[in-house]
Amino acid sequence: GDSVTQMEGPVTLSEEAFLTINCTYTATGYPSLFWYVQYPGEGLQLLLKATKADDKGSNKGFEATYRKETTSFHLEKGSVQVSDSAVYFCALSFTGGGNKLTFGTGTQLKVEL
Amino acid sequence: NAGVTQTPKFQVLKTGQSMTLQCAQDMNHEYMSWYRQDPGMGLRLIHYSVGAGITDQGEVPNGYNVSRSTTEDFPLRLLSAAPSQTSVYFCASRGLAGDDEQYFGPGTRLTVT
Numbered sequence: 251g252d253s254v255t256q257m258e259g260p261v262t263l264s265e266e267a268f269l270t271i272n273c274t275y276t277a278t279g280y281p282s283l284f285w286y287v288q289y290p291g292e293g294l295q296l297l298l299k300a301t302k303a304d305d306k307g308s309n310k311g312f313e314a315t316y317r318k319e320t321t322s323f324h325l326e327k328g329s330v331q332v333s334d335s336a337v338y339f340c341a342l343s344f345t346g347g348g349n350k351l352t353f354g355t356g357t358q359l360k361v362e363l
Numbered sequence: 364n365a366g367v368t369q370t371p372k373f374q375v376l377k378t379g380q381s382m383t384l385q386c387a388q389d390m391n392h393e394y395m396s397w398y399r400q401d402p403g404m405g406l407r408l409i410h411y412s413v414g415a416g417i418t419d420q421g422e423v424p425n426g427y428n429v430s431r432s433t434t435e436d437f438p439l440r441l442l443s444a445a446p447s448q449t450s451v452y453f454c455a456s457r458g459l460a461g462d463d464e465q466y467f468g469p470g471t472r473l474t475v476t
């Protein structure tokens with residue numbers, strides 16, 4: 251079945267450091283890909299998405315590129331802030347077939363001053 | 364536009380008790396789902412629905428029942444609570460296109476003693 255694999259956390263960075271969170275997927279066909287973010291004590295919210303190969307999703311300084319050849323959707327940000335501390339989830343979805351989102355296990359990011 | 368609402372925010376049950384977690388959305392979304400979130404395991408799908416009168420099992424359905432009598436509401440019932448059901452529960456809704464954003468409620472933190 252479909253699956254998403256994310257790098258283990260927690261990831262601890264200093265403010266203004268470069269961030270990469272790796273995400274790879276296994277799926278039959280070409281899904282839509284998403285990054286969701288969960289701030290402490292809250293539900294998940296969409297951060298960015300990409301719907302086809304070579305698309306780049308971006309939002310709030312974060313970006314990720316849909317790489318079909320490596321089945322990857324790595325999340326990057328050039329300069330993290332303390333306010334970016336959260337748990338980040340990579341996910342995939344297909345239209346039809348119940349339209350379910352398949353999530354990775356999440357990566358906790360801690361940004362320190 | 365309230366989005367996805369969940370009640371209660373916190374609940375403590377004794378083993379064997381039953382209860383219903385409420386979920387409602389006002390975005391006219393066809394697709395609704397329930398997840399549980401446990402440390403180190405990410406989000407796991409319990410049940411989902413693609414429209415009123417239609418429900419299906421997710422990854423971890425045992426011990427939970429759902430119904431979907433209206434588009435807006437998707438309650439989750441615990442028939443006989445067990446300590447293994449201690450978790451944070453999230454309800455979510457989205458449209459049926461593969462790249463539609465999924466909207467999450469704020470969560471219910473359930474403890475079973």
